[in-house]
Amino acid sequence: MKYLIIVLALLVTGCTTTNKVSEQQAINQFTVSQNYPGLIEFYKKKVINDQNDWQAQQDLAQAYLSYGDLESADFYIQRVLSLSTKPSATAYFIKGQVLARNLDFNSALGKYQQAINKGLDSAEVYMQQGIALAQTKQYPKAIDSFNEARLRGYDDVSVKNNIAMVHIYQRDYQSAIDILLPLYEKDSSNETVNANLEISMLKQKKEKQGENSSLLTDTGSIDENADSSVVPSKSDVVSDDVEVTSISAEEFFTAQSVEQKSQTESVKKSAAKSKRTYHIQLGAYDTMAEALEKRNGLLSTQLPITIRPVELQNSETWYRLLSGNFASYRQAMSFAKQHQEILNPHEYFIQVTR
Numbered sequence: 001m002k003y004l005i006i007v008l009a010l011l012v013t014g015c016t017t018t019n020k021v022s023e024q025q026a027i028n029q030f031t032v033s034q035n036y037p038g039l040i041e042f043y044k045k046k047v048i049n050d051q052n053d054w055q056a057q058q059d060l061a062q063a064y065l066s067y068g069d070l071e072s073a074d075f076y077i078q079r080v081l082s083l084s085t086k087p088s089a090t091a092y093f094i095k096g097q098v099l100a101r102n103l104d105f106n107s108a109l110g111k112y113q114q115a116i117n118k119g120l121d122s123a124e125v126y127m128q129q130g131i132a133l134a135q136t137k138q139y140p141k142a143i144d145s146f147n148e149a150r151l152r153g154y155d156d157v158s159v160k161n162n163i164a165m166v167h168i169y170q171r172d173y174q175s176a177i178d179i180l181l182p183l184y185e186k187d188s189s190n191e192t193v194n195a196n197l198e199i200s201m202l203k204q205k206k207e208k209q210g211e212n213s214s215l216l217t218d219t220g221s222i223d224e225n226a227d228s229s230v231v232p233s234k235s236d237v238v239s240d241d242v243e244v245t246s247i248s249a250e251e252f253f254t255a256q257s258v259e260q261k262s263q264t265e266s267v268k269k270s271a272a273k274s275k276r277t278y279h280i281q282l283g284a285y286d287t288m289a290e291a292l293e294k295r296n297g298l299l300s301t302q303l304p305i306t307i308r309p310v311e312l313q314n315s316e317t318w319y320r321l322l323s324g325n326f327a328s329y330r331q332a333m334s335f336a337k338q339h340q341e342i343l344n345p346h347e348y349f350i351q352v353t354r
Helices: 002-032 036-049 054-067 070-083 089-101 105-117 123-135 139-151 156-169 173-186 191-209 263-274 288-297 329-338
Strands: 277-285 305-311 317-326 349-353
Touching: 002 036, 036 054, 054 070, 054 089, 070 089, 089 105, 089 123, 105 123, 123 139, 123 156, 139 156, 156 173, 156 191, 173 191, 173 329, 277 288, 277 329, 288 305, 288 317, 317 329, 329 349
Parallel strands: none
Antiparallel strands: 277 317, 277 349, 305 317
């Protein structure tokens, strides 16, 4: 009988362990595949079985947050914070993220600090804290927080992008360009980095030449609490070859790391990058005759100027006046600086083509 009891105990323990392994495998499968509806249903069953299972409710709140259902996420995480005897540091972090998603950045900062005080020391909490600090115009603290995230292993591309965004908010466009340009030259597939770099260059050019002298027109300005976009005017002759990206303000601060790109996409982007060329564009005209007339007027500059036709999506053909043929933006910018006295009287910008 003694041996039978021992065998039964071992069988019960083995079943319990197997169930826990199966549950963890299911959670991992839902998480890796980003099957948040499945993850939500999984945790809801646990909550239904035990309404005092605070860990399940915290996990359910996180699943709702990942799925984008902020109201449900807030409902469950608030229950954890209000009713459980000892809320975890992660619970405060989740609450902070819900508040930040609802644009209550000041309250979010309070929750992030509570999470840190209770022992949460992850790169993610410092990254989110940095974003909230930037949105509340606490710029030096935001940069410090981003660097704390970097020290804890957050990927460099995201950290550098966010620090550059802080410089853009402070209208220090050159500092932003100095950070973003090397990232762009190493990998031009990151749309967030590309958008921030383009905004920095547009804003810097506007400041130097004045509101009425630039060919490139930005319909809005960088606004910490609203969506921003880069919208070119027709005079830019924007075709599929030109890198102009519209992106929301929230995405400015959530740059995708290089590691998040699939191998196939990276190969395609690298191939596209190798074919890019950079030019100084001095104008664009809807007839060849006008382009030739403008080109003849620029011959006195002694710059090498070519006319390149480009067909737009609406089947219109425009004619660009281009000077130079460079392998990188840095080379084109260096050329522009060397010929600054010649180029300054003319409206120009750096054009990217494939």
